[in-house]
Amino acid sequence: MSDVALESITKRYGDELAVDGVDLTIRDGEILGVVGPSGCGKTTTLRTIAGFETPTDGRVTFDGTDVTHVPPEERNVGLVFQSYALFDTMSVRENVAFGLKMRDVPEAERHARADELLELLDIGELADRRPTTLSGGQQQRVGLARALAIEPNVLLLDEPMTGLDAKLKTRLREEVGDLLADLEVTTLYVTHDQAEAMAMCDRIAVLADGRVEQVGTPAEIYRRPKNEFVANFVGSSTLLEGTAANGRVDLGFAELDLDASASGDVTVAARPEAFTVGEGPIDAEVTGVTYLGDRTQLTAALAGGTEVTLRVDGIDDYRTGERLSLSIDAERIHVLE
Numbered sequence: 001m002s003d004v005a006l007e008s009i010t011k012r013y014g015d016e017l018a019v020d021g022v023d024l025t026i027r028d029g030e031i032l033g034v035v036g037p038s039g040c041g042k043t044t045t046l047r048t049i050a051g052f053e054t055p056t057d058g059r060v061t062f063d064g065t066d067v068t069h070v071p072p073e074e075r076n077v078g079l080v081f082q083s084y085a086l087f088d089t090m091s092v093r094e095n096v097a098f099g100l101k102m103r104d105v106p107e108a109e110r111h112a113r114a115d116e117l118l119e120l121l122d123i124g125e126l127a128d129r130r131p132t133t134l135s136g137g138q139q140q141r142v143g144l145a146r147a148l149a150i151e152p153n154v155l156l157l158d159e160p161m162t163g164l165d166a167k168l169k170t171r172l173r174e175e176v177g178d179l180l181a182d183l184e185v186t187t188l189y190v191t192h193d194q195a196e197a198m199a200m201c202d203r204i205a206v207l208a209d210g211r212v213e214q215v216g217t218p219a220e221i222y223r224r225p226k227n228e229f230v231a232n233f234v235g236s237s238t239l240l241e242g243t244a245a246n247g248r249v250d251l252g253f254a255e256l257d258l259d260a261s262a263s264g265d266v267t268v269a270a271r272p273e274a275f276t277v278g279e280g281p282i283d284a285e286v287t288g289v290t291y292l293g294d295r296t297q298l299t300a301a302l303a304g305g306t307e308v309t310l311r312v313d314g315i316d317d318y319r320t321g322e323r324l325s326l327s328i329d330a331e332r333i334h335v336l337e
């Protein structure tokens with residue numbers, strides 16, 4: 001296991017700036033999620049750690065040692081991609097043992113190690129099968145076992161859950177998250193799915209246009225998004241304009257304590273749970289209703305025309321045009337930079 005650091009990494013492809021001065025550390029044994037919209041540089045960042053890309057500028061270190069120009073096969077990284085890239089001519093056991101074979105580990109030893117990992121991932125009974133006869137979720141586990149077999153310095157996962165159904169994703173999210181936490185493998189987890197990152201990662205880096213917008217624990221990112229981009233990419237937020245002075249903000253329809261010092265014109269992000277429907281001083285009119293299953297998401301227009309998003313428990317029968325009384329919780333708003 002290693003501490004992995006990217007120091008001022010820039011990657012250009014001709015005129016295309018894929019990664020733009022990224023500083024990022026994956027601490028020993030942690031799972032760092034990298035999230036961001038398509039094309040923001042997630043895969044390029046991962047490939048730079050693997051050694052498939054040489055940065056235009058900056059350096060990569062493993063435990064303080066510069067590996068920027070070390071070829072991939074000498075970095076001891078474990079890779080899991082969306083396409084599982086398993087070898088169909090080999091059994092599951094042989095697939096998992098493949099990296100060890102390349103390292104001249106004797107057959108009995110590498111097969112024992114493969115079986116141990118397959119047991120750990122709860123697919124021990126599949127060891128003699130061919131990958132093509134497995135479901136997507138089973139193949140995903142085989143891919144993970146194969147990446148772990150070499151006891152990698154760092155495990156790199158690139159959208160490994162894509163293509164799996166929602167239920168299986170949720171289950172694997174928990175199982176794989178627990179397993180990686182138990183094994184204390186330094187892991188980079190690339191996904192465009194912020195919910196997946198929130199559930200599985202110790203910390204999350206939010207990327208946009210090749211730059212890191214914010215790094216923090218899932219709770220930090222959710223509760224204290226740095227800017228509008230993060231506030232909207234991770235979860236949903238209503239952005240409210242206000243005037244700040246003396247630790248308070250005047251939003252026009254409410255005056256609240258602020259969680260950070262600011263003065264003058266400010267933008268505040270309010271999570272859906274900042275609003276409570278019922279007895280409250282804020283008048284609003286329902287403009288949209290979306291059933292989410294266990295909850296209902298409403299959009300509502302305030303007197304000044306500002307539209308807010310909020311959620312209510314259960315499947316209450318709200319209708320467009322209905323009048324609401326809202327209150328807003330100062331603890332669940334955050335002033336943006």
Ligand code: ATP
Nearest residue numbers: 013016017018037038039040041042043044045192
């Ligand atoms: P996605 O979520 O769609 O996979 P991503 O965040 O992983 O996207 P990257 O694949 O890292 O994004 O790409 C970042 C940018 O660099 C994109 O604009 C992409 O078009 C560009 N890019 C990536 N690889 C190359 C390449 N080999 N040649 C030219 N441009 C590239």
